Every structure is written in C-alpha cells, then in structure tokens.
Amino acid sequence: xxxNLFKAIINKNLYQIFFFDCPASIPTQxxxxxxxxxxxxxxxxxKETLPMKNRKNSxxxxxxxxxxxRGIRCFLPLKKPKWESRLxxxxxxxxxxxxxxxxxxxxxSEENYPYANKFCFLGPNCNTYVQWVLDNxxxxxxxxxxxxxxxxxxxxxxxxx
Numbered sequence: 019x020x021x022n023l024f025k026a027i028i029n030k031n032l033y034q035i036f037f038f039d040c041p042a043s044i045p046t047q048x049x050x051x052x053x054x055x056x057x058x059x060x061x062x063x064x065k066e067t068l069p070m071k072n073r074k075n076s077x078x079x080x081x082x083x084x085x086x087x088r089g090i091r092c093f094l095p096l097k098k099p100k101w102e103s104r105l106x107x108x109x110x111x112x113x114x115x116x117x118x119x120x121x122x123x124x125x126x127s128e129e130n131y132p133y134a135n136k137f138c139f140l141g142p143n144c145n146t147y148v149q150w151v152l153d154n155x156x157x158x159x160x161x162x163x164x165x166x167x168x169x170x171x172x173x174x175x176x177x178x179x
Contacts, residue, residue: 019103024087027108030060033118034110037148039167040089040101046139047092050170052106052148055086056121062086065124067147069137078137079128079147107164116158124151133175141175149173 019038028034034057041047053066064086067078084090089101111117128134131150133142145166155161166173 019087019105021085021087024055024105028057028060028062029110032110032112033058033115033121034108035117035120035124036086036108037106037152037164037166038087038103039106039170040103041092043090043094044092047101048169050145050167051090052145052166052170052173054124054148054151056117056124058121063125065127067131067134067137067142067144069139069143075128077128077134079131079134081128106166109160116155116160120151120155123154127151139171141172143172143175145170145172146175149175 036055037052038055039050039052042049042051053064055062055064064082064084066080066083068080068083069078071078072080087103087105089103091097092099092101109115109117109120127147131147133146136142149166152161152164
C-alpha cells in the first residue's frame with residue numbers, strides 16, 4: 019500500500035488498528051512478513067518483530083523502524099528497494115471500542131510478549147507476534163474473521179512445554 023493512500027484512510031477522530039503484510043526478504047520472498055500499525059486519533063505507530071536484535075531495547079521488538087505502510091527490504095543487506103505492502107484488515111472505533119482495547123494491548127506488548135527475546139525463521143517471528151495479538155482477542159467475532167496469509171510462516175508457533 020502506498021504511504022499516501024494509507025494517510026488518506028487515517029481518521030483523526032478515531033482509534034484505528036491496521037494489520038499489514040508484504041513478502042519476506044529474498045531468498046524467502048515466497049513467505050509473508052506481518053506487522054501492526056495503529057492510529058490513536060491521528061498519532062501513528064508501527065509495531066513488529068524483526069530478525070535482528072534491537073540495539074535500543076536488546077530484544078527483537080521494533081517501534082517505527084519503517085514508515086507505517088512500507089514493506090520490508092527485498093534484500094536484507096540493502097536499504098532499498100522495499101516490497102509493496104498489503105493491508106490485511108483494519109478496525110476502528112471510539113474510546114470504548116475494540117480497536118482502542120487492542121491498541122492498549124499492543125502498546126504494552128514489549129513487556130508482555132513471551133517471545134520478545136527470541137526470533138527464528140519458523141517461529142517465533144513477526145507472524146507469531148501478530149497472531150499472538152489476535153489470539154488475545156478471540157472472543158470478538160471481528161477478530162476471529164482476521165486471518166493471516168497461509169504462507170505467514172510462524173503464525174502457528176506454539177511454546178513447547
């Protein structure tokens with residue numbers, strides 16, 4: 019999704035949450051990389067996990083490392099070019115809405131996500147993180163309808179006991 023198109027759907031009077039994906043970096047571009055973007059009445063934040071440790075917080079969680087709707091790098095070592103992103107789903111609402119509840123949850127995810135300090139190709143990974151957020155709201159019909167792509171490897175990752 020083009021950044022200008024994304025900006026056009028932002029409503030500064032609502033809470034909005036967006037679920038995006040794009041191809042993974044080459045040579046695994048057949049698979050998908052998913053992330054979350056949210057807007058708190060026009061204040062936009064992007065949250066995701068990436069395969070390299072974040073120097074700022076020493077885990078794999080990243081905030082605003084890329085523009086909200088921009089896909090990740092096609093080739094890991096090169097800063098450009100980037101993949102085109104795709105909007106999977108979006109929710110919006112007011113102060114008491116499901117969108118606001120999910121945003122509050124995502125804002126605390128760095129301290130609550132059980133795999134913040136682990137990243138692996140098959141999982142846990144970026145798709146595990148997005149699916150974890152969705153799994154925490156399965157009591158809502160609109161969340162149960164959101165499906166990550168079949169080739170979002172890691173979305174089904176479960177902790178082994």
